[in-house]
Amino acid sequence: MFLTFLKIGAFTFGGGFAMIPIIQKEVVENKNWIKDEEFIDTISIAQSSPGPIAVNSSIFLGYRMEGLPGALVCTIGTVLPSFFIILIIAVFFTQFQNNPIFEKIFLGIRPVVVALIFSAVYKLITKAHLGYKDLAIAIIAALTLVIFRVTAIYIIIVGVVARVIYNKFKNKE
Numbered sequence: 001m002f003l004t005f006l007k008i009g010a011f012t013f014g015g016g017f018a019m020i021p022i023i024q025k026e027v028v029e030n031k032n033w034i035k036d037e038e039f040i041d042t043i044s045i046a047q048s049s050p051g052p053i054a055v056n057s058s059i060f061l062g063y064r065m066e067g068l069p070g071a072l073v074c075t076i077g078t079v080l081p082s083f084f085i086i087l088i089i090a091v092f093f094t095q096f097q098n099n100p101i102f103e104k105i106f107l108g109i110r111p112v113v114v115a116l117i118f119s120a121v122y123k124l125i126t127k128a129h130l131g132y133k134d135l136a137i138a139i140i141a142a143l144t145l146v147i148f149r150v151t152a153i154y155i156i157i158v159g160v161v162a163r164v165i166y167n168k169f170k171n172k173e
Contacts, residue, residue, distance in 0.1 A: 001070060004031065005058050005077030016053035018113050020120035023057055033065060036127045043124065048156055054078055 004026050012019040020043060027033045034042070042064075046056035055078055062074030096102045130138065141155050 001062060001065065002073045002077040005062075005074045006080060008054070008058075009078040010081035012054070012116075016055070016057075017120060018116040019054040019057075021116060021123060023054065023061075024120075024123060027061055033061065040124060040128050047152075 008019060008022050008026060012022050024036075024039055028036055028039050042057055042060050043053070045060055046053045049056045055075060058074040058078040059071045062070035062072070064070075066073070125135075125138075128134075137159070141159065144150050144155060145152060
C-alpha cells in the first residue's frame with residue numbers, strides 16, 4: 001500500500017484533483033482493492049472532509065483496507081514525495097524562479113493538469129450512473145459554484161439536506 005501511494009504521490013502534478021484518475025487506476029483497476037462505486041463514494045467523502053482530497057482519499061482507503069495502520073501508511077506514501085519536492089523547490093526556487101526554461105516547463109505542465117482534472121470528472125460522471133435529475137443537479141451545483149462563487153461547503157450542505165427531504169417524501173409515498 002505504501003509503495004502504491006508513494007507512486008501516486010510522486011508522479012502526479014497539479015494537486016488532489018489531478019490525482020483522482022491515477023488513484024482510481026491504481027486502487028480500482030490495477031489492485032482491485034475497491035469497486036468503481038466505492039471509489040466514487042470515497043471521492044465524495046474525501047471532498048466533503050477538510051483537507052486535500054488526495055490525502056483524505058488515501059486515509060479513507062488505507063483505513064478501509066487495514067485500519068489505522070493502513071491509513072497512516074497510505075497517507076505517508078501520498079505526502080512524502082510532495083514534501084521532498086517542495087523542500088527541494090524551496091531550497092533552490094530563488095535561483096531558478098526567473099529562469100525561462102523553468103517557466104516554459106511549468107507552462108507545459110498546466111494543460112496536462114487541466115486534462116487530468118477533466119479526465120477525472122469524465123470518469124466520475126460515467127461511473128456514477130447519474131440519472132437526468134442527478135446530472136441536472138450536478139450542472140446547477142457547478143454553475144452555482146462558478147457563476148455565483150458560492151462556497152462548496154454550502155452546496156454540499158444544501159445537497160445533503162435536499163436529498164434527505166426528498167427521501168423522506170419519497171418513502172412516505
